[in-house]
Amino acid sequence: MPPTASEKPRVAVIGLGSMGYGMATSLRRAGFAVTGCDVSADSVKRFVGEGGQGAATPAAAAQNADIIVSVVVNAAQTDAILFGVNGAAATLAKGAVFVSCATMDPDVARRLSRELEATGRHYLDAPISGGAQRAAEGGLTILASGSAAAFAKARPALDAMSAKLYELGDAAGQGAAFKMINQLLAGVHIAAASEAIAFAAKQGLDIRKVYEVITASAGNSWMFENRMPHVLDGDYTPRSAVDIFVKDLGIIQDMARTAKFPVPVSAAALQMFLMTSASGMGRDDDASVARMYAKVTGTKLPGDG
Secondary structure, eight states: OOOOTTTSOOEEEEOOSHHHHHHHHHHHHTTOOEEEEOSOHHHHHHHHHTTOEEESSHHHHHTTOSEEEEOOSSHHHHHHHHHSTTOGGGTSOTTOEEEEOSOOOHHHHHHHHHHHHTTTOEEEEOOEESHHHHHHHTOEEEEEBOOHHHHHHHHHHHHHHEEEEEEOOSSTTHHHHHHHHHHHHHHHHHHHHHHHHHHHHHTTOOHHHHHHHHTTSTTOOHHHHHHHHHHHHTOOOOSSBHHHHHHHHHHHHHHHHHHTOOOHHHHHHHHHHHHHIIIIITTSBGGGHHHHHHHHHTOOOTTOO
16 A cells, blocks of 8 residues: 555645745645745745645744755755754754755755755755646656765655656765756757747748747757747746846856856857846746847837737
8 A cells, every 4th residue: 555644754845936836736646744835925825725734934844844845046045944044954853855956056055965964964956847837747857966865765755746857976966067057058048049039020920930830840949849939929927037047047157167168158148138137027937038139129029019
């Protein structure tokens, strides 16, 4: 017989945004007792209303948790969740595991891991990919690295949240480095797709027909196919925001400068995201790079007034 919720590890999910909420829901559907924690009281209230448990602070969420899944935006937030005021590290049981899903510089992941593991808890570097829909379906890709003990402790939750779990090394930082390679490509592909669709519109082409042709041709990419429908529909509700790539491509520049490795294509993509953010669209969908192109060139896209 499968284990009951009382027999399974107790899980806390800190960060109930579009990704974290879906991950918490997937865990509950798999039979885990899940506590949700977020700076938004409304998000916690919604989660409790759907059958989960709620906590006001990371420390409160960690008190009864065997596994903490942290789904926040960046390294600074992860650090605060662990070691800040009312941080989880103060109450997390010895031998429990902290699963960090934020995209961050690998050096920072290594530092956080060292600091937490020195207290007798485990740290798993586990950035995620797949978007909100896959998070809600338990179909994420997880790029994880950490000790064998951290993997063993976290595995029941990882299996419930993911369709693909990559075990990428025995130390924190390796998962983060793999994620940054993914983000380099993702950011470049979104910028290129946005440039292409806006340029097509400037040529007077039917951009819906452009989308049909390109997605059946060699110029297609996953990001073109996934993001350009947002442009076609004039819908820039953020599935992933422009400022996410300002952050992530900025991390890549820092990593590359430290390694003395040239990354001119991703540097150009970063400038496109920076311009889009500076023009007031930082919190909009990352396909808004196409809108930035349209604005500076006087090109009309769907949804323009």
